[in-house]
Amino acid sequence: MHRSSRTGRSPRAAAVLAAALTVLGLLAGGCGPETGGVRGTPGAAGLRDPYFPKLGNGGYDVRRYALDLAFDPETGRLDGTARITARATQDLSALNLDLAGLTVGRASVDGEPAAVNRAADELTLRPRDELREGAEFTVTVDYAGVPEPLTDPDGSTEGWMNTAEGAVAVGEPAGSMTWFPGNHHPSDKAVYEIALTAPSGLTALSNGVRVSTEPVSGGRTRTVWRQSEPMASYLATVMIGRYATTTGTALDGIPVVTAVEPSLAAATAGLRAELPELLARQQERFGPYPFGAAGAVVTTDGLLGYALETQTRPVFPAAAFDRTTLVHELAHQWFGNSVTPETWRDLWLNEGFATYAEWLYEEEYGSVPTRQSFEAAFAEDANWAFPPADPPTAENLFDPPVYQRGAMVLHELRETVGDRVFDELLRGWAAKYRHANASTEDFTAYAEEVAGRDLGALWDVWLYGDGRPEEP
Template identity: 65%
Template sequence: MSTRRRVRSGALAFALALLVAGCTGDGSGGVKGTPGAAGLRDPYFPKLGNGGYDVGHYALTLAYDPATGRLDGRAEITAKATQDLSAFNLDLAGLTVSEATVDGAPAAVNRAGNELTLRPREDIDDGAEFRAVVTYGGVPQTLTDADGSKEGWLKTADGALALGQPTGSMAWFPGNHHPADKAAYDITVTVPAGVRALSNGVLTSEKKTADGHTTSVWHTAEPMAGYLATLAIGRYDTSTATALGKVPVLTAADPTVAPQSAALRARLPEILEWETENFGPYPFAAAGAIVERPGDVGYALETQTRPVFPLSSFDTPTLVHELAHQWYGDSVSPASWKDIWLNESFATYAEWLYAEDFENTPAQKSFEKAFADEDAWAFPPADPPAAEDLFGTPVYQRGAMVLHKVRQAVGDDAFYEILAGWPAKHRYGNATTEDFTAYVESVAGEDLQELWDVWLYGDEKPARP
């Protein structure tokens, strides 16, 4: 997570390989559909995500009333079947479904915990595109993660904040919420007079209705994992700029923290310029940041195109970290939550590189500091023991140490080729740890198994850096 620093800031194939297999005979030589899997067997969240289909687009139409805390929503999900489907699941926590249709026809609805099962009137053929529409509402839940952090729908003093890493996006809309299934988004939000609704991507429309409400439409064309979707509702001071000659930048801050955050928010285009020089072309059509009061959220998160920060974490290293995630984690996303170190190692190493370039602190010095931190050696970064460890110190600091050892092994020229080449190779997709190690070795032209064994997978701290 990005910087939940409370210790702490080829993939579709992975998902599809875990689906319930094919079709069964109907006794007459034909076939009939079978239900899609109720989960993708992620090592830490086996019920997260759903099998049998691949989402291409979410159109969310939402209305929120801060006074009552009620959210009313309509989710239109356009997907492609990856098997003959008799039924399929969506992840949804808490909210009540009033109606569901598939391709315009009513669908049977069943709930079991966070699993919402839709059974269409007719089976869906393998390879067919279909459209599911779910109408729902209620007071969204705040979820408590295994490590004690809060996610999902966070009530704030003047509105709400939706954050979804690792599972909280299901608290405010139904969908396929495993990061292996990424999609484009259009999010339309209506809120009462006096507050605004901010989300990912480009603001395409913002209009006041006859009764004084405001309806905003946000468009994200590039594929996005559900956990990176955000919705911020409240009073905000906003600023606009342009980065990289063409990318619109929108930053927003709660009025109580706007003055303190203004100077750093204004530096966002400059930091993006530096990151583009190191990491390759910026992958999205928009950029920005949202800064909240510390009491509204306890950590920063790399929500796509518009990271979220509490004022207490809004500093230069954390901004560098969360913006680096736009390449590492957002554009190229983990194939499973076991691969989260790929996100956090690169974002942490971006901090080290920034300090090297602008603060006269060589990356080697940052490496030595991380090496001396005993918390960094609690477990291998590529193998967190449990869900509560996904955002632990080894994922960040030892993960960055892995990258530094790669840099030492291959030299700066090859290393900087890796920095830009890795997100280019998997742009808008997903990747595994095995994909990464194979890619590094292909660029380096050598076997680095000893490095992986010691630094990435090893249980013991080496005798010296």
């Protein structure tokens, strides 16, 4: 319909008026004809997580990260380009990304320059054309700087950490935003391709399968890693340095890459060689291994104060690289990495299951019944500070009740429903939520479905109850 047919204005005058109205509409936050009249709103800056309310962003769902990173160990400078493919979950006029530090050079949406605003760790992009709900789009961000690690509420350090000759990046719960922009909440999982350019004398490792390694200019090498199954951003990792690496296979052909500081190679060789056997044992108990790669990285002590289940390639400080911890981090590949918590309040589903995996291993191969492990945990006062499903603050998120009392919940469940049903539940839980997110409520409902009975009394005492019961 042409406005001139009703007003008697000339076509030229009508065109001028239409253009003016379009400009006014855009200035008022509306949309031009390219978006079909959509009036979008900004996506939320934060997902209101119970412990990290500013983490993550609303209005879109990330499908894929393609990160191209160049690192200079001499200066500590990181130059990065992030290409983020996402789907709009609402009509969007603007969207946010989490990014700590680092300087953004330019950004675009679907190849068109986007306006950029920065406020602390929030990067806001306003595309030229608003995005319709359901539309797939690509955000490209060029950024650079010297990354700085984060200090968690519990005092531990995470994020990108420069070393004497390279760097180590780990991200639980928020550290990944120190080295790439993204939707950094566990509820938004995506596939990844991570390209690392570093001096040719160094090894560059990340998640998944190594797809290429080639020399580039300036005496550097570019290595590309691909994580084809969905991954929460806190499980992404980068290791750049001098590592002794070994390659092999497990589980009928899955590539296994382990890497270790050269001074630790001999001392860790035996345990690293056990990795395929440990995975096979866990697969028998938990169901099919959920990823197309596996491995481990061992660093020298003094850098990390903890081991971490980074997807397909957990990382360990030398002091923590023992069989029990390896069993724990490998179990996380099922419980935490494949089945990922909906919010950080659901973390006990990661740590309780991985701790119980230790107990199961000790029962089967160490002649220590799980009941004995349960009773030892029951006797520890620290395990009763709060219910595992409700840590009081972010500072308590990785405290003993989340691990030990979380495992006690599972043992009580096992004793209540019996070994046959419990084994079905272990495998079924990992299968039902494979590569997805799940909450505590999802788990309790699923357990009751498999058991065919109401388990409310068990949850009230062991999962949500305050204080230690009188009888173990």
